Amino acid sequence: MTSNITPQRRIRLAAGIILIAAAASGAGLLSAATADAAPDAYVALSVGLAGDNPPVQTIGGMSIGPDADQARIASLSNCQNNGGNHCVFEVSAMNACAAAAANDYGEIEAASDPSVQVAKTNALSKLESSQGAHIVVSGCANGQIDPPAPPPNNPPAPPKQGPTVSFKVIVGGIQAHITDRSGVTSQCTYATDNVNRSFALPANSSYDLKIVPAIPQFRNWTVTIACDNGTSTQATTYF
Incomplete structure (x- = not known):
């Protein structure tokens, strides 16, 4: 049987087969790349x-x-x-x-x-x-997370100051004028040798505590004022 395919036609056929194979290979690579692409995050x-x-x-x-x-x-x-x-x-x-x-x-x-x-x-x-x-x-979005940032290096708040107290003699006893310096409303006690009184001290305000009746003993008294906001004051008065 005699073939009608000339040498030139064989070359064109071979070239066509190579192009088809290359195209198929490229399409396969493109499909694989598309399949492997990471989804948006x-x-x-x-x-x-x-x-x-x-x-x-x-x-x-x-x-x-x-x-x-x-x-x-x-x-x-x-x-x-x-x-x-x-x-x-x-x-x-x-x-x-x-x-x-x-x-x-x-x-x-x-x-x-x-x-x-x-x-x-x-x-x-x-x-x-x-x-x-x-x-x-x-x-x-890829999951990379920085460690938490340290808190700002703010200086610690200064300690609260204890109340001030001043004394004056009144009819029948003595009066303590007590002033808050903490800025926090609290419940306080006034204590000395023979006196123990409780009172409320509003923030940044004053309270006049009257010790009546009280008999002068003409000596120094040590007074302690302690409040539930963590502050306290000691003072001495002559009465």
């Missing part, structure tokens, strides 16, 4: 308050998931579970990172970026005041 951040008076303490919440709205809702729940009050959604990022910053006055700002460090820097730079500025919460 979202990181969402929310911030709540742990107090109202400066320096205001803030608490963060974060969630990572395939749906932006679900991540937002979960970040609010996480903020509340961490102890935050009035939690507010701040920022979300798809396949990127996000950070939320705050300062001592309760100002909160947020930013997102492919780099978590850049997101943190941008969030901090948005704050109008740098007093106590810090990152509340940050993270990335």
Whole structure:
């Protein structure tokens, strides 16, 4: 049997087979790459308050998931579970990172970026005041999470001062004029050798305690005033 296929036709057929094979191979690689592509992920951040008076303490919440709205809702729940009050959604990022910053006055700002460090820097730079500025919460959609930031290095509150007391002789005895310096309303006791009285002392106010009847003994008396806000004062009076 004689073949009608010329040498030139054989070359064209071979070339066509190679092109078809290459196309099929490329389509297979494209399908594999599409199948292996990672799905989109979202990181969402929310911030709540742990107090109202400066320096205001803030608490963060974060969630990572395939749906932006679900991540937002979960970040609010996480903020509340961490102890935050009035939690507010701040920022979300798809396949990127996000950070939320705050300062001592309760100002909160947020930013997102492919780099978590850049997101943190941008969030901090948005704050109008740098007093106590810090990152509340940050993270990335790929699951990379920074360790919690240490609390601001605020100096400890000074100890409360004990009340002041002054004395004056009145008809039938002696009067102690006692003034609060702690700023906290408390219940106090006035104690000396033969007197023990209880009284309420309003914050930043005074109370006149009258010891009547009292007979002068013309000697020094040591008086201790102790209050349930943790303050106390000792004084001496001659009566």
